[in-house]
Amino acid sequence: MSTPREPVATGVGLSAWRAPQFVAPAADSLVDGETCDLAIVGGGFLGLSTALHAARRGLSVRVIEARALGEGASGLNGGQVIPGLKFDPEWLVAHYGEKAGEALVSFVSSTADTVFDLIRSERLDVPHRRAGWIFAAHTAKALAAAADRHRQWSSRGADAELLDAAAIGTLTGASGYRGGWLDRRAGVVQPLALTFGLARVAQAAGARIATGTQVTRLSRREGHWRVDTASGATVKAARVLVATNAYSDGLIPGLAQSLVWLNSFQIATPPLPDGLGAGVLPGGQAVSDSRRILIYYRRGPDGRLIVGGRGGMPTPKRPADWAHLERAMARLFPALAGFPIERRWFGRVAMTADHLPHIHTPEEGLVAVAGCQGRGVGLMTALGPRMAAYFAEGDREALPFPPSPIRPIPFHRFRRVGVAATLAWYRLLDRLER
Numbered sequence: 215m216s217t218p219r220e221p222v223a224t225g226v227g228l229s230a231w232r233a234p235q236f237v238a239p240a241a242d243s244l245v246d247g248e249t250c251d252l253a254i255v256g257g258g259f260l261g262l263s264t265a266l267h268a269a270r271r272g273l274s275v276r277v278i279e280a281r282a283l284g285e286g287a288s289g290l291n292g293g294q295v296i297p298g299l300k301f302d303p304e305w306l307v308a309h310y311g312e313k314a315g316e317a318l319v320s321f322v323s324s325t326a327d328t329v330f331d332l333i334r335s336e337r338l339d340v341p342h343r344r345a346g347w348i349f350a351a352h353t354a355k356a357l358a359a360a361a362d363r364h365r366q367w368s369s370r371g372a373d374a375e376l377l378d379a380a381a382i383g384t385l386t387g388a389s390g391y392r393g394g395w396l397d398r399r400a401g402v403v404q405p406l407a408l409t410f411g412l413a414r415v416a417q418a419a420g421a422r423i424a425t426g427t428q429v430t431r432l433s434r435r436e437g438h439w440r441v442d443t444a445s446g447a448t449v450k451a452a453r454v455l456v457a458t459n460a461y462s463d464g465l466i467p468g469l470a471q472s473l474v475w476l477n478s479f480q481i482a483t484p485p486l487p488d489g490l491g492a493g494v495l496p497g498g499q500a501v502s503d504s505r506r507i508l509i510y511y512r513r514g515p516d517g518r519l520i521v522g523g524r525g526g527m528p529t530p531k532r533p534a535d536w537a538h539l540e541r542a543m544a545r546l547f548p549a550l551a552g553f554p555i556e557r558r559w560f561g562r563v564a565m566t567a568d569h570l571p572h573i574h575t576p577e578e579g580l581v582a583v584a585g586c587q588g589r590g591v592g593l594m595t596a597l598g599p600r601m602a603a604y605f606a607e608g609d610r611e612a613l614p615f616p617p618s619p620i621r622p623i624p625f626h627r628f629r630r631v632g633v634a635a636t637l638a639w640y641r642l643l644d645r646l647e648r
């Protein structure tokens with residue numbers, strides 16, 4: 215399988231999550247000729263969570279990460295731990311069929327539980343708060359969609375509440391919403407700390423993690439996989455998990471072409487002073503709003519306001535490239551107009567043509583997972599134990615998504631131009647609807 219493209223620039227180092235107390239665990243250097251039961255390419259939530267649980271099941275595990283830990287999406291995201299997928303339960307059951315659909319709904323309903331249980335049971339040093347997530351509707355149509363989603367999840371036992379304009383105004387402190395719903399299963403974490411914490415417990419369980427080592431080739435040889443790396447070291451593995459998601463390259467033919475990655479941008483204020491901060495998300499919920507160009511926000515553990523949203527397609531270079539988020543912040547919280555922005559960063563999210571995450575098993579002993587549509591903190595962490603069960607026991611039932619063929623998107627090369635045009639169009643519609 216072929217050689218990957220150039221590594222990409224990320225917003226690393228600038229994120230609000232970087233702080234001296236959060237330090238990556240030391241990597242385990244890779245020795246040429248190593249053997250293992252399971253080689254994992256990519257050290258984000260999926261790779262590390264799978265490593266932890268596979269090592270606990272007795273597999274010898276080697277994680278190989280191209281960058282430093284936390285430099286993929288897992289260390290850069292908004293830290294909103296939201297159960298579910300972008301599709302509603304009834305749609306998922308209709309799409310996957312009664313049995314597989316209900317099993318999937320039950321799995322995605324539990325993804326936030328997995329994250330918060332893991333933090334507690336492993337005593338991870340991860341700032342977190344489980345106060346819920348709000349979907350905030352800015353139009354009557356979005357409010358009707360929120361009510362329907364609330365109905366579907368509540369009927370399945372989710373602790374959720376429908377919010378009217380007054381209630382959402384009190385909870386968010388933001389102006390302009392007609393209502394929404396609050397999902398109390400959700401919460402927020404410090405994602406870089408979670409990445410480092412997962413790596414630490416995976417190592418303690420026996421997994422070895424190499425960083426700064428790009429996997430350049432995967433080839434099947436006489437019943438095992440040979441993993442070539444840019445450092446020249448090779449690994450012999452019985453099975454391989456490609457956990458590269460939005461940063462997927464050419465390791466598996468067609469995988470990168472089955473995804474469109476978008477840049478998600480974030481800004482963070484300094485910790486808000488008491489007076490100003492008292493009215494901004496006083497209960498500590500996370501919020502995503504209903505605009506076509508998604509805006510999401512939360513308070514950080516130190517009281518910052520962190521606002522994220524889709525950014526332009528080119529790599530951002532100047533503070534002005536994040537200006538749309540500053541405008542969104544001022545629109546939502548007029549008292550914060552002109553308030554300083556201390557950090558600006560970005561990372562990649564992977565979208566698929568059908569807006570669903572996918573598990574692929576293109577060859578024996580080779581699995582790839584990709585396409586979490588910007589909602590992978592809970593999902594990818596919770597997939598870890600399932601993937602481990604699959605690798606350790608061959609338990610196909612453990613896979614919540616039925617494996618699907620890799621389907622490269624037609625005219626993929628031009629897809630990004632189309633996405634850029636769509637983003638511009640959506641931005642205009644959002645402005646008109648205000």
Ligand SMILES: Cc1cc2nc3c(=O)[nH]c(=O)nc-3n(C[C@H](O)[C@H](O)[C@H](O)COP(=O)(O)OP(=O)(O)OC[C@H]3O[C@@H](n4cnc5c(N)ncnc54)[C@H](O)[C@@H]3O)c2cc1C
Nearest residue numbers: 256258259260280286287288291292294429561589590591
């Ligand atoms: C700015 C931003 C905000 C987000 N906000 C949220 C949020 O609030 N809530 C939420 O649920 N989700 C959010 N997401 C999405 C979430 O972060 C991802 O879905 C999740 O982190 C994906 O985890 P992963 O392990 O699959 O991939 P990643 O964490 O991206 O890990 C993949 C790793 O593979 C490595 N890699 C790639 N190619 C190779 C190779 N050839 N050799 C070795 N290593 C390789 C990369 O370096 C990378 O570290 C956000 C994403 C971004 C970028």
